[in-house]
Amino acid sequence: MSILKIDGVTKRYANHTALDNVSFDIPAGCIFGLLGPNGAGKTSLIRIITQITGADSGKIYFKGEKLRPSHIKDMGYLPEERGLYKKMKVGEQLLYLAQLKGLTKDEAIARIKEWVARFEIKEWMNKHIEDLSKGMQQKVQFMATVMHEPSLIILDEPFSGFDPINANLIKDEILRLRDNGATIIFSTHRMESVEELCDNIALINRSRKVLDGPVREIKDTYKTDTFQVIGNGQLLITSPDFEVLEQHDNHGVFRASIRLLDGASPNDLLRYLIQRVEVHSFVELVPSINDIFIRKVKETYHA
Amino acid sequence: MHKIWLIIKREYLTRVRKKSFIIMTFLTPLLLAAFMLVPAWLATISDSEDAVMVFDESGIFAEKLESKPDLKIIPVAAGSLEQAKTAYQETDYTALLHIPKLDLANPEGFRLYSKKNISFQVKFRLESMLEKEIESQRFMASGIDREMLNKMKANITMTTVNLSESGEQDSNxxxxxxxxxxxxxxxxxxxxxxxxxxxxxxxxxxxxxxxxxxxxxxxxxxxxxxxxxxxxxxxxxxxxxxxxxxxxxxxxxxxxxxxxxxxxxxxxxxxGRAMATGxxxxxxxxxxxxxxxxxxxxxxxxxxxxxxxxxxxxxxxxxxxxxxxxxxxxxxxxxxxxxxxxxxxxxxxxxxxxxxxxxxxxxxxxxxxxxxxxxxxxxxxxxxxxxxxxxxxxxxxxxxxxxxxxxxxxxxxxxxxxxxxxxxxxxxxxxxxxxxxxxxxxxxx
Structure with a gap:
């Protein structure tokens, strides 16, 4: 079941088109990567989903219902441009933002306590935001985004500005939230940073959707049946079933990229190799999302 | 509606709790009070008495100029202006007024000597006293009695009244x-x-x-x-x-x-209006x-x-x-x-x-x-x-x-x-x- 269905959304600004007939589904309970270079239209789409702006045409369904203002409280949005009221205390700020999301005061206080314990930041509660380090502010902001336990969490460039330790902490939190049933949308132009986390992705380029689907399926579609083999011995492939793309020999150690040709299976290649050389490593060369993106973009330009 | 109320509350509370707001709120009435009270207080203490020696060579004014509670007139009998000046030097009076022999039709040559700069108020009051006296003298000369003149002088204040349906009301x-x-x-x-x-x-x-x-x-x-x-x-x-x-x-x-x-x-x-119209x-x-x-x-x-x-x-x-x-x-x-x-x-x-x-x-x-x-x-x-x-x-x-x-x-x-x-x-x-x-x-x- 999809939590969000985007159907033919188009958004034009005065002198450019930000989104051009974009459609895709976001399945519930997954981590979804909304990927594309800067200026592709990701933020425009997010602003339409969070109802900051409206689409010129097209429809969006949230949990099967047409998107409406009351859905806002079931979403959490961490914008790329982070910000908090600098003169407010951390506790007050969290309480205020949680109440604006529709929590009662008591509920909000209970949630704040829970999160404060989880992030071990009790001593911050009475500090002003402006007295916190940037990393601390990011944590507070992340808390504010998810505190009302929304079923859809949208994170725009979530790891920018986090040091590796905090980035890992946030990653763990995101996985925990997903396991608790939330759907998470990552929007980023740094595709490698979320590849391992995402279950599904949509690629956007120049206001158009280029590609979408489960990461595994996409990779299957775009894999080239190429394997990297490392081993000892003199490798000389004469079989017409395999094609050597690249080979380096160094003091009896070889490293080769080999593509399977029509009908050959990886096991055929392995069997063929074992009879001739000593295999140390046998790895499928899977294209990264980045590679796929570049290929896909090239295809669309040439088409 | 609930959200807008939350926003109102935040905007209000963060500002009202600011130090600058509290200071402004309490300091301004104090300043206002100071503005009102300090001049009043100064007025009560600055009522010092001025005394002016008068050396009258004309003989017209000496007896006529009267002392006021805050402006004493002290006639001095001296042979010459020089003597009067020396006499003045020995006193701590505010000033010495020299009235020369003069022609009523064309009075001039009044001089005010002082050790320190004289206040505008003292000069102004002396001038108006002298003017008044010269006027009386002139009235006498032309046969009009000052008393008579005072009786003839009209002094009215007008009460402004608003006429409206709800009746008459005094206004100002x-x-x-x-x-x-x-x-x-x-x-x-x-x-x-x-x-x-x-x-x-x-x-x-x-x-x-x-x-x-x-x-x-x-x-x-x-x-x-x-x-x-x-x-x-x-x-x-x-x-x-x-x-x-x-x-x-x-x-x-x-x-x-x-x-x-x-x-x-x-x-x-x-x-101010009274003064402006003179x-x-x-x-x-x-x-x-x-x-x-x-x-x-x-x-x-x-x-x-x-x-x-x-x-x-x-x-x-x-x-x-x-x-x-x-x-x-x-x-x-x-x-x-x-x-x-x-x-x-x-x-x-x-x-x-x-x-x-x-x-x-x-x-x-x-x-x-x-x-x-x-x-x-x-x-x-x-x-x-x-x-x-x-x-x-x-x-x-x-x-x-x-x-x-x-x-x-x-x-x-x-x-x-x-x-x-x-x-x-x-x-x-x-x-x-x-x-x-x-x-x-x-x-x-």
């Missing part, structure tokens, strides 16, 4: 003008001070980038109105606290020190006329229509604030930082400043004239100008028209502001001009 032009001006000044400063606070608040939200978080929870319009209303609450709180605290401080100090406050601006205006009332009537004026003033004050004044003050206070406040908010949304606000502030402040200047010049001189009428009808100037007109009596139809237009004006500016606001708050790093702004009005967001 100075009280009436004063009441209006005070209201207008407060509204003017209130709009400026708190309008700029709205603008700063919006800029702060923009520069701290909280705005996108906020408007993913609330509508831009709610955010803007919450801020405007919250800050209005801050202003009203401060205003009420000032009124209450000033009253407490002033009456407390009066009770403690038994000092009467310095004359109110109305009384000062009155004495009319010198005979000494004996001065006291009584002073008390007349005082009772007249207090009667006129009690005759002001307070419920109407207060009601319309609150209406124009809030109406004017809302009208301009939303525009200030829109400016805040359109720019990235405060230095860029100048070009947009200009057209907003101009009508405010003009109506402020006009209100104590043209409007007060002719509260029913065409300028006053139009300025009190147009929403951008009416909050200030109408306040000046109301104490003079404004027909109910005009008042209702003006109020109705103010409400429409405020709805209109809020509409414009909310259009600019919703586009502007998400716009960064772009230099905005008027053409761009006017496009925003019709953007589909």
């Amino acid at each position: 032009v100075w009280v009436t003008s004063g009441a209006g001006i005070v209201g207008a000044v407060i509204i003017y400063f209130f709009i400026f001070m708190y309008g700029v606070q709205i603008m700063r608040g919006v800029i702060e939200e923009k520069t701290s980038r909280i705005v996108e978080v906020m408007i993913s929870s609330v509508k831009p319009f709610q955010l803007m109105m919450g801020k405007i209303i919250g800050i209005a609450g801050v202003g009203l709180t401060q205003f009420l606290l000032w009124v209450v605290l000033s009253a407490i401080v002033v009456s407390g100090v009066q009770a403690a020190f038994g000092i009467q406050p310095a004359p109110t601006p109305i009384e000062q205006m009155q004495s 009319e010198e009332e005979p000494e004996q009537t001065e006291e009584t006329s002073q008390t007349d004026t005082l009772s007249e003033v207090s009667e006129a004050i009690s005759n002001l229509n307070f419920p109407l004044l207060l009601g319309s003050f609150l209406f124009y206070f809030l109406g004017g604030y809302l009208l301009y406040g939303s525009l200030f908010g829109a400016i805040g949304a359109a720019v990235d930082n405060e230095t860029d606000t100048q070009q947009f502030m200009f057209p907003i402040t101009i009508p405010l400043i003009i109506s402020f200047i006009m209100s104590y010049t043209v409007v007060i001189q002719n509260p029913d004239g065409p300028v006053a009428f139009w300025m009190s009808i147009i929403p951008f100037t009416s909050p200030i100008v109408m306040m000046v007109r109301i104490p003079f009596g404004v027909p109910a139809s005009e008042l209702l028209l003006s109020m109705g237009l103010l409400v429409l004006g405020f709805i209109f500016t809020t509409w414009i502001a909310s259009r600019i606001y919703r586009v502007g708050i998400l716009m960064y790093g772009k230099k905005i001009n008027y053409k761009e702004l006017s496009k925003w009005l019709f953007y589909r967001v």
Whole structure:
């Protein structure tokens, strides 16, 4: 079941088109990567989903219902441009933002306590935001985004500005939230940073959707049946079933990229190799999302 | 509605709890009290006595010039001016007045010698004494008796009475003008001070980038109105606290020190007017006329229509604030930082400043004239100008028209502001001009 269905959304600004007939589904309970270079239209789409702006045409369904203002409280949005009221205390700020999301005061206080314990930041509660380090502010902001336990969490460039330790902490939190049933949308132009986390992705380029689907399926579609083999011995492939793309020999150690040709299976290649050389490593060369993106973009330009 | 209330509460509380707000709120009544009491206190201690030696060679004045409680006249008999001067040097009198032998038709050659610089007041009083005496002498010479003249001199004060359907009421032009001006000044400063606070608040939200978080929870319009209303609450709180605290401080100090406050601006205006026209009332009537004026003033004050004044003050206070406040908010949304606000502030402040200047010049001189009428009808100037007109009596139809237009004006500016606001708050790093702004009005967001 999809939590969000985007159907033919188009958004034009005065002198450019930000989104051009974009459609895709976001399945519930997954981590979804909304990927594309800067200026592709990701933020425009997010602003339409969070109802900051409206689409010129097209429809969006949230949990099967047409998107409406009351859905806002079931979403959490961490914008790329982070910000908090600098003169407010951390506790007050969290309480205020949680109440604006529709929590009662008591509920909000209970949630704040829970999160404060989880992030071990009790001593911050009475500090002003402006007295916190940037990393601390990011944590507070992340808390504010998810505190009302929304079923859809949208994170725009979530790891920018986090040091590796905090980035890992946030990653763990995101996985925990997903396991608790939330759907998470990552929007980023740094595709490698979320590849391992995402279950599904949509690629956007120049206001158009280029590609979408489960990461595994996409990779299957775009894999080239190429394997990297490392081993000892003199490798000389004469079989017409395999094609050597690249080979380096160094003091009896070889490293080769080999593509399977029509009908050959990886096991055929392995069997063929074992009879001739000593295999140390046998790895499928899977294209990264980045590679796929570049290929896909090239295809669309040439088409 | 719940969300806008949360926003109002935050805007209000964060400002009211600021140190600067608390300091301003408590310091201003103290300063006000000081302004009122210090001159009064100075007046009670600065009543030193002046003494002037008079060397009269003409023989006309010596006996006639009389000592006043604070200005002693000491005739000196000396053979020559030089002798008189030496005699003066030995005393600590304020000055030595030399009256030469003179021709009544053409009196000149009066000289005032002093060790230190003489005060303007002493010089002025001596001159008027001498003038009076010369006049009497001339009257005598032409056969008119001074007594007779005093009897003939007319001295009237006119009581102004408002004739209206509700009956006759004593009024006082100075009280009436004063009441209006005070209201207008407060509204003017209130709009400026708190309008700029709205603008700063919006800029702060923009520069701290909280705005996108906020408007993913609330509508831009709610955010803007919450801020405007919250800050209005801050202003009203401060205003009420000032009124209450000033009253407490002033009456407390009066009770403690038994000092009467310095004359109110109305009384000062009155004495100023008397001086400007140069009319010198005979000494004996001065006291009584002073008390007349005082009772007249207090009667006129009690005759002001307070419920109407207060009601319309609150209406124009809030109406004017809302009208301009939303525009200030829109400016805040359109720019990235405060230095860029100048070009947009200009057209907003101009009508405010003009109506402020006009209100104590043209409007007060002719509260029913065409300028006053139009300025009190147009929403951008009416909050200030109408306040000046109301104490003079404004027909109910005009008042209702003006109020109705103010409400429409405020709805209109809020509409414009909310259009600019919703586009502007998400716009960064772009230099905005008027053409761009006017496009925003019709953007589909």
